Amino acid sequence: MRWPLKFRILVSSVFILWPCMTLAQQGAFPLHLSQHECTHETDQGKDYKKAGIVKLFLIDVAQDRCHGKYLLKEYICSNGHLLWGEVSCQNVVPDGVCKEGACVPASEAACQDSDDTVLVDALPQALFSSPILSMNEVTDITTLTTPGEASGMGASTYLSQMKDVCGKAATICTVPKLAYESNPELCDCEIYPGNCLDYSKVLKEAVCVDNLNTASPLPQTLVYKQFDCTSVAPYGGCLNGACVKDQDQDGTLDPQDDCPCDSGHREFQGCPSEIPQASANDADQDGACNPWDNCPDEANPDQADMDQDGLGDACDEDTDGDGIQNDEDNCPLIPNENQTDMDGDGLGNDCDDDIDGDSVPNPSDNCSHAANPNQEDSDKDKKGDACDNDGDNDGTIDDQDNCPDLYNPDQKDTNNNGFGDLCDDSDCLDMSGLQAKAPWPMTTYCPQHHNRSPYNGPGKPKLKWSLDLSQVKGFPEGAHFTRQTPVIAADGTLYLSGTIPSGSMGFFVAVHPGGSVKWFHMLLNDTFSSSAAIAQDSTIYVATDNHKLYAIQPNKNIKWIFEAPHEGYFVASSPVIAPDGTIYIGSSSDHLYAISPKGNLAWSAALKSGILTSPLLLANNNIVVGSGNKWVAITPEGKIAWSFEVETSIMGALGHHMALVHPSGAIFVGGESFSHYLLNSEGGLIKEMEVNCIFESQQVLGKNQKVYCVGISGLTTLTEEGIVETLIPTAEAPVVETMIAGRNGTLYGQRTSNDNTQIKAFTSWGTEIWTYETNSGSTAPFKTYGGSENISPVIGTDHTLYFIDGPGLLHALGD
Known part of the structure; x- marks a missing residue:
């Protein structure tokens, strides 16, 4: 092509203002000269990865294009002349092919x-x-x-x-x-x-x-x-x-047929006559003829049939074909035979934009199947804590992690209580003989009798439920709990004992954390005076007044029964389990028994008086018990290591104890008098303290490592240096009679009188936080009883506080 002279002069003048690339600038590129003239190109010259057009002003002169799968024909403008050359795209990009005038990776050329x-x-x-x-x-x-x-x-x-x-x-x-x-x-x-x-x-x-x-x-x-x-x-x-x-098969296709249901002629646009009329072959007049209409009696021009069952959606009573009628289907347009509706809002999971009902739409919800409106994500892995099976991202899944909320990949657990050191405020020694992660596995939580829970109780108490034994089928009239503290297993089950005075019977009962009875054992001619203990293998050990120790499995089956060799005595001492699994119990027969996990007597140690206190374990594995007016230490082999004599008898009030091992190694012991003693691990006296702690009550080790006790004159603290301080004085009666501590140091005490039971929470410095009363009108309208003054409350994993109120009532307080 040859452009007119005037046009070529105009083009030449443009080149002064719009320079094109020279051949030298093109690099090693075999060029061919075309007869066409140009002004510029859209891809700025030789750009193999971009399709370009060579132009003469606004006129398209040539366009980069492909020759085969690999060959690119590239057009450029140089000094007003159109040039072209060919290049293999395999030499331009890895695994290259030519697509629409440019070299691209083969993956971008997918069909x-x-x-x-x-x-x-x-x-x-x-x-x-x-x-x-x-x-x-x-x-x-x-x-x-x-x-x-x-x-x-x-x-x-x-x-x-x-x-x-x-x-x-x-x-x-x-x-x-x-x-x-x-x-x-x-x-x-x-x-x-x-x-x-x-x-x-x-x-x-x-x-x-x-x-x-x-x-x-x-x-x-x-x-x-x-x-x-x-x-x-x-x-x-x-x-x-x-x-x-062509429904009427008249040769005129439906989109061009004015009478698609009646055979007609092309000159009448497919109708039988020049004037179209309503067809009897289309009962609902929707354009779908009767033989082909999937809803012949209901107009549905689109003939939609979701489940492809031949019935149109407009007349199908089960539109999605999942076997559930539309009016009963929680997802009528999405097949969901299981009808799962997690949040119970009437919309099935398969069609619910907010499956868990936490007001966060599924696409934005970091736990779409677990309600978590706050969207907490502790480890920042974009999986909410509510559904993250490794919430702290330490490589151990939560149900096996001893600190599920804190990063501790080493899972170090020095005292073997199931809680990692990083999240365990406990000062207990080796607890490997007890069930791991049990909220309260024995009467005082651990063998050092610290009475401090790994959990905190409720902040604002509210009654969750009450269990009344008189309303439980199978329990005779008069059944009541013994004056002992409940224990709680790792799965939340509570184990308690009780008696039926009218028939001299005892019972041992397992209670679901929701308040219903799981199972129970009735014992003829035998009763209980001690709390249970839960072993590492989940076996529950409980002693009876008939000089026996029962080993019970969580499914109610009795593994074995140990009968102490000295008949006519009773066991009021709550069991303690050593790290090696040995069970220690004291008896009114003046003996301490060491029993193997298989129910065999390992040894017995004879003392001068009956043993009513629960044994205490020291760091050197010596066992300390109160007998008569002495505190006696016995070696793991059954030999007496030392003894310490106090002024008056050590009663222990049917299994309650006045002994505690401080983290420093010092031993706090008491007696029936108003004296308290601080001993070293060898039984030597460090200091005698004048303090009126109730000898029947437990001592509590606070988070601040002070020892708390309930006295006639009030709530008192003792230090390892022997300093005594009264926090809450009272002139007539104790503020509480028994108590435990929570993980953060809050104290929870119980006081029961003839007309009501009070649960109180105090700070570690003695300020009252709250009080709950069982006879407080509409809050807890339950009949109360007296006589359970020595039973301590206990705390579960969900911060629920459990306590016994009167002979046959068990209450649960939560937030």
């Missing part, structure tokens, strides 16, 4: 099909050479009734875009060995009867298929597949790249 046709059979790769298939050979017929397009690498080696189209108006032969649209005249219907077809009824569907050419970098190939639109009634032909219906 895409907008209407996603999927065929039953494998498609051949050659373009325009596949046999005509009927629509029943397609897995989803809707893909053939929807116009679409596909883009990708075709078998002809060119990247291109192919749209679904209809065949040309010609008669072709369907015999595979003959030609198709290019040579329709080769089809001789007289020679091949029944093998001819009006090609205007054939759809050429552009599809992506697996590439059988292993040498090709592309996983798929773009091809046309041909379909006979008339093979499935009531489809009658091809129109605008899609198979369309």
Whole structure:
């Protein structure tokens, strides 16, 4: 082409203002000169990764394009002249191919099909050479009734875009060995009867298929597949790249037929007469003729049928086909046979935008199946704490993590109580003989009698539930709990003992943390005077007044019964379990018994008087008990190590004890008098303290490592140096009678009188936090009893505080 002189002069003047790249600037690029002139290019010269257009002002002169799968033909403008050259895309980008005038990685040239046709059979790769298939050979017929397009690498080696189209108006032969649209005249219907077809009824569907050419970098190939639109009634032909219906089979396709349900003539737009009339063959007048209408009595022009059961959605009583009627289906438009509805809002999980009902939409919820409105995520791993099985991200899942809220990959647990050192404020010694992670495994929590829980109690107490034994089937009238502290297992089960005075019977009961009775044992001619202890293997040990020790499994089965050799005595001493599993109990027979985990007597040590206190374990594994007016230390082999004599008898009040091991190693002991003694581990006296602690009550080790005791004159603290301080004085009666401490040092005490029971919470310096009374009107309208003055409250894992109120009542207080 040669432009007119005036136009070339104008172009030359533009070059002064708009310089083009010189040949030197193009680098080593084999160029070919074209006769065309130019002013500039859109891709700024030789950019193989970007398709460009060379222009003469606003006129397109040439466009970068592909020659085959790999070859790019690049056009540039240099000094007003159009130049071109070819480059292999494999030398431009790794695994490169040419796509739409640019070199791209093969992954970017993946085949895409907008209407996603999927065929039953494998498609051949050659373009325009596949046999005509009927629509029943397609897995989803809707893909053939929807116009679409596909883009990708075709078998002809060119990247291109192919749209679904209809065949040309010609008669072709369907015999595979003959030609198709290019040579329709080769089809001789007289020679091949029944093998001819009006090609205007054939759809050429552009599809992506697996590439059988292993040498090709592309996983798929773009091809046309041909379909006979008339093979499935009531489809009658091809129109605008899609198979369309001809319901009345009059040769006029429905989109062009003014009377689609009545056979007519083309000159009347498919109607029987010039004036269209309502058809009796379309009862609901929705355009879908009666034989083909999936809801013949209810208008539904779209003929939608979600579950493909032949009934349109408009008249289908089970639209989603999950076997549940729409009016009872919590997801009527989404199949969900299980009807799971986690938050109980009437919407099934499968169609609920907020499955857990925490007001956080599912896509934004870091725990879509666990309610957590605050979206806490301690370890910042984008999984909320409520559903993160490793909330602290330390590599140990929460149900096995001894500090599930704190990062401690070493899981160090010095005292073996199931709580890692990082989150354990306990000062107890080795607790490996007791059940790990039990909130309260023995009468004083640990063998050093610290009476401090690893959990805090409620901040604002509210009654959660009450268990009244008189209302439980199987319990005789008069059944009441003994004056002993309940124990709590790791699974939250509470174990308590009691008696039935009228029949001299005893019972041992397991209570669910929700307040219902799990199981119980009734013992004839035997009663209980001690608390239980839970071993490392979950066995529960409890002693009876008939000189026996029972080993009971959590499922109620009795493993064994140990009978002490000295008849006619009772065991009021609550069991203590040593790290090696040995169980120690004291008896009114003046003996301390060491019993193996299999129920065999290891040894017994004879003392001068009965033992009513629960044994105390020292760091050197010596066992300390109160007997008569002496505190005696016995070695693990059953030998007496030392003894310390006090002024008066050590009663222990049926199993309660006045001995505690301080973290410093000092031993706090008391007696029936108003004296308290501070001993070293060898039994030597460090200091005698004048303090009026109630000898029947326990001592409590606070978080501040002060020892608290309840005295006639009030709440008192003792230090390891022997300093005594009264925190809450009272002139007439003690503020509380028994108490324990929470993890943060809060004190929880109980006081029971003939007309009510009080639970009080104090700070470690003696300030009252709250008081709860069982006879406080509408809060807890329960009948109360007296006589349970020495039972301490206990705390569960969920901060619930449990306490016994009167003979047959167990209460639970929560926030």
